[in-house]
Amino acid sequence: MPKTKTVKMSLFLSSYENRLDTKGRISVPSSFRASVSSERFAGVVLYRSFTNKCIEGLSMSRMEQLAAATDKMGVFDSELDDLSAMLFADARPLAFDVTGRIVIPEDLLKHAGITDKAVFVGRGNSFQIWNPEEFKKAQEKSLNNLRSARPNLIIG
Amino acid sequence: MPKTKTVKMSLFLSSYENRLDTKGRISVPSSFRASVSSERFAGVVLYRSFTNKCIEGLSMSRMEQLAAATDKMGVFDSELDDLSAMLFADARPLAFDVTGRIVIPEDLLKHAGITDKAVFVGRGNSFQIWNPEEFKKAQEKSLNNLRSARPNLIIG
DNA sequence: TATAAAACCATAAAATACCATAAAAGTATT
DNA sequence: AATACTTTTATGGTATTTTATGGTTTTATA
Numbered sequence: 001m002p003k004t005k006t007v008k009m010s011l012f013l014s015s016y017e018n019r020l021d022t023k024g025r026i027s028v029p030s031s032f033r034a035s036v037s038s039e040r041f042a043g044v045v046l047y048r049s050f051t052n053k054c055i056e057g058l059s060m061s062r063m064e065q066l067a068a069a070t071d072k073m074g075v076f077d078s079e080l081d082d083l084s085a086m087l088f089a090d091a092r093p094l095a096f097d098v099t100g101r102i103v104i105p106e107d108l109l110k111h112a113g114i115t116d117k118a119v120f121v122g123r124g125n126s127f128q129i130w131n132p133e134e135f136k137k138a139q140e141k142s143l144n145n146l147r148s149a150r151p152n153l154i155i156g
Numbered sequence: 157m158p159k160t161k162t163v164k165m166s167l168f169l170s171s172y173e174n175r176l177d178t179k180g181r182i183s184v185p186s187s188f189r190a191s192v193s194s195e196r197f198a199g200v201v202l203y204r205s206f207t208n209k210c211i212e213g214l215s216m217s218r219m220e221q222l223a224a225a226t227d228k229m230g231v232f233d234s235e236l237d238d239l240s241a242m243l244f245a246d247a248r249p250l251a252f253d254v255t256g257r258i259v260i261p262e263d264l265l266k267h268a269g270i271t272d273k274a275v276f277v278g279r280g281n282s283f284q285i286w287n288p289e290e291f292k293k294a295q296e297k298s299l300n301n302l303r304s305a306r307p308n309l310i311i312g
Numbered sequence: 313t314a315t316a317a318a319a320c321c322a323t324a325a326a327a328t329a330c331c332a333t334a335a336a337a338g339t340a341t342t
Numbered sequence: 343a344a345t346a347c348t349t350t351t352a353t354g355g356t357a358t359t360t361t362a363t364g365g366t367t368t369t370a371t372a
Contacts, residue, residue: 008196010197011216011219011220011223011244011249012244013201013219013244013247013248013249014245014246014247014248014249015245015246018362018363019362019363021363021364021365022364022365023317025363025364026362026363027361027362027363029361029362030360030361030362031249097318097319098319098320099361099362099363100361100362101362101363103317121244121245122244122245122247123241123244123245124222124223124226124227124240124244125223125227139242139245142238142241142242143242145235145238146235146238146239146242149235150235174352174353175352175353177353177354177355178354178355179354179355181353181354182352182353183351183352183353185351186350186351186352251328253328253329253330254329254330255351255352255353256351256352257352257353259327259328313372314371314372315370315371315372316369316370316371316372317368317369317370317371318367318368318369318370319366319367319368319369320365320366320367320368321364321365321366321367322363322364322365322366323362323363323364323365324361324362324363324364325360325361325362325363326359326360326361326362327358327359327360327361328357328358328359328360329356329357329358329359330355330356330357330358331354331355331356331357332353332354332355332356333352333353333354333355334351334352334353334354335350335351335352335353336349336350336351336352337348337349337350337351338347338348338349338350339346339347339348339349340345340346340347340348341344341345341346341347342343342344342345342346
């Protein structure tokens with residue numbers, strides 16, 4: 001068995017709204033930076049969400065996990081293979097600058113409808129980047145979904 | 157079988173009323189701190205309760221369990237996915253300071269109607285934080301519910 | 313050389329560490 | 343059982359650091 005160094009990766013939690021400057025730079029929330037601080041690559045990997053009007057974000061090690069999983073499954077599941085192919089083709093590794101900022105590529109911003117502000121949203125082992133308004137809308141929608149699915153579970 | 161490191165987590169028990177200072181700091185009851193003292197993350201994770209006017213609290217390891225479960229199940233259960241998404245987005249990891257205090261974020265305090273005092277309520281593997289008055293009201297209400305549901309079970 | 317990208321510098325506000333103390337709880341001693 | 347002593351806990355205030363954000367300069371590159 002290949003020796004796999006399993007880096008215990010801390011979770012991406014909570015949500016943070018930050019602002020893009022004139023050059024497109026935006027601070028990655030410090031707690032998100034901390035989540036990947038023990039990794040080789042000091043940065044994150046972004047790609048356009050397949051399902052939502054937002055950007056998906058991962059640590060590089062998670063990307064590698066995904067690659068490994070695809071290697072195993074690929075032969076048996078051509079759909080998964082296609083999906084991961086798209087993902088890898090679309091994925092952008094973005095290194096933090098000294099102050100913890102990244103420059104999100106144009107096409108990703110466009111896909112998410114982001115201009116001057118963005119919310120980093122924790123999703124456990126991954127995160128998302130949204131236009132603040134779009135995010136609020138999406139949140140309300142999934143809250144309504146849950147309400148109708150499990151009326152007794154939710155009040156807020 | 158993958159080697160799963162099981163962190164021994166002791167239970168959150170009993171209730172403690174503490175006071176918030178001007179900066180929003182509040183001491184986490186020492187017995188609650190002891191419950192997570194063997195964990196990597198010296199702190200707790202808080203989020204707005206979906207069902208009550210209170211704050212929910214968990215250990216980080218519990219949060220990680222959830223993330224692992226969501227990773228496995230998410231694909232098959234979109235409801236679970238929605239729920240955990242909301243949870244991760246709302247969850248605040250809060251580290252203890254040297255004296256065992258945390259700063260509860262504004263929006264959580266608001267959700268629970270907490271201003272200057274709060275009760276930490278043990279719930280076994282989790283806990284809640286309430287405005288003292290609200291908690292008393294909620295207690296009486298659920299006691300009445302029990303009374304009407306099982307009149308013979310309750311003496312108090 | 314023009315242009316984009318990276319490195320560098322600066323700062324207000326927010327978050328965290330640090331220091332101090334009184335009250336409470338626990339221990340030991342008579 | 344009452345007392346003196348020790349330790350822990352909760353709480354308050356102050357100092358220091360970090361973070362997010364803006365701008366400028368230098369370096370690559372097309």
